[in-house]
Amino acid sequence: MAKFLKKIGVALILFAGVAFAADNSIYIDQSGSNSTIDVTQTGTGNVVRGIQGVGTSNSTPAKMTGDASAVDIQQVGSDNVLNLGFTVTTAAGMGYGIDLTYYVTGNNGTATFNINNAGTGTAASNLIDVRQTGNSAGIDLNMLGSKNIFTVVTEGGASNAVTATINADETNTNIAISGGGSNSVTLNGSSNKGTVDITAVGASNTFSVTQSGVAGTNGHNATINLTGSSNSFTINQNGTVDNTLNILTTGSGNTWNILQGQ
Numbered sequence: 001m002a003k004f005l006k007k008i009g010v011a012l013i014l015f016a017g018v019a020f021a022a023d024n025s026i027y028i029d030q031s032g033s034n035s036t037i038d039v040t041q042t043g044t045g046n047v048v049r050g051i052q053g054v055g056t057s058n059s060t061p062a063k064m065t066g067d068a069s070a071v072d073i074q075q076v077g078s079d080n081v082l083n084l085g086f087t088v089t090t091a092a093g094m095g096y097g098i099d100l101t102y103y104v105t106g107n108n109g110t111a112t113f114n115i116n117n118a119g120t121g122t123a124a125s126n127l128i129d130v131r132q133t134g135n136s137a138g139i140d141l142n143m144l145g146s147k148n149i150f151t152v153v154t155e156g157g158a159s160n161a162v163t164a165t166i167n168a169d170e171t172n173t174n175i176a177i178s179g180g181g182s183n184s185v186t187l188n189g190s191s192n193k194g195t196v197d198i199t200a201v202g203a204s205n206t207f208s209v210t211q212s213g214v215a216g217t218n219g220h221n222a223t224i225n226l227t228g229s230s231n232s233f234t235i236n237q238n239g240t241v242d243n244t245l246n247i248l249t250t251g252s253g254n255t256w257n258i259l260q261g262q
Contacts, residue, residue, distance in 0.1 A: 025049065028062035028084075035069040042076045049083050061085035061114060070099040078134075080109040085117035088126070088145070097123040097145065107135040107157065116144045124148070135159060146170050158182050158203070169193060177205070187211075195221040204230040212238045220244065220260075228252050237261055 025047040026039060039048060050060035058081055064071070065087040073082060082104070088097035098115060109132060116123040123145030130139055135157030141150065146169040154160045154175075159182040162175055166189040173196045177183050181203035187196060188210045196209055211220050219242040222235055229252040237243045238261035245260065 025058070026062075028064065030063065030069075031065045033066040033068050035064075035066060035071075037069070037071045039071075039073045040076075041074070041080070044077050044079055046075045046077055046080045047082075048073060048075075049081070050085075058083075061112065061117070063087070063117070064098075067097055068099075069097075072101045073103070075104045075109065076106060078106040078108055080104050080106060082109075082111040084112070085114040086123070087117045088115065088123035089120070096125040096127055099127045101129045103131045104137065105133045109134060109136075110138040110140075112140045114142045119144070131155075132160065133157075137161070139163065141165070143168050143171070148172070150174070152176070154178070154183070160184075162186070165189070166194070171195075173197065175199070185209075193219045195223075197223045197225075199225045201227045203228070206230075206232045208234045210236045212236075218242060222246075224248070226250070231255065233257070235259075 024041040024043055027049055029050065047058045048062055049058050050062045061083040063085050067088055075082065082102065086098050102111060104111065111130070113128065115126055124147050126143065126145060126148040128141065128150045130152045132154040133156050137154055137160040139152060139162045141164040143150065143166045148168050148171040150164065150171065150173045152162050152175045154162065154177045160177060162177065162185045164187050166173065166187065171194045173187065175185055176199040177185060178201040183200070183204065184206045185198055186208045194211060196211065198207055205226060207224065209222050211222065220237045221244045222237065224233060224247045226249045228250060231249065231253055232255040234257045235245060236259045243260035245258065
């Protein structure tokens with residue numbers, strides 16, 4: 001019943017935004033574990049954010065506090081904005097911290113995720129699944145904790161960007177990006193036994209993957225699968241042994257700068 005009421009509350013806020021404004025704006029300030037939240041927005045200028053007056057504007061992060069929450073957000077239309085901050089305390093072996101699915105369709109969609117928002121690094125087993133379709137899509141992720149899965153699929157259009165700072169052990173990152181020009185992926189991570197898998201098809205790909213931390217027994221793993229065009233990889237894994245890098249590339253301007261460490 002508690003989960004049902006939380007769903008209803010979010011739905012009511014959304015309907016109010018549709019009735020009285022040209023764009024949809026939802027604020028979230030949620031506390032408690034085992035929540036299930038579903039949000040669907042359609043139209044132009046959709047925003048999911050924190051409470052106005054606490055911070056500055058629509059860039060104020062929505063706040064979610066608690067463990068084992070399932071959040072599903074879909075935004076359809078142009079100029080979508082999503083800002084989420086999570087405070088999670090789940091430790092490994094206790095289910096998951098956050099199960100987040102974010103699908104955005106349209107141009108100029110920007111999303112910011114902060115996990116763990118408290119900066120304690122105790123979040124574990126977080127599942128982050130992002131799907132973006134359109135031009136100028138941008139994802140910015142900051143993740144702490146361990147045993148996480150971060151998946152991004154960006155399709156269609158140009159100027160799509162994925163930026164992630166991951167200071168989390170045993171994190172599996174999978175990124176697939178395709179479409180027009182100026183697509184980029186930047187990963188900065190400190191991870192023990194983390195894996196990174198990037199697949200790119202399309203124009204001006206630039207990847208920067210940084211992994212550091214104590215490796216050993218299958219730590220530091222990066223795989224790049226690229227088909228075309230301007231390309232530029234900078235991969236710095238470092239650590240203590242166990243660096244593994246596999247690159248499959250087909251075409252164009254390639255500039256690789258790889259330092260793995262020892």
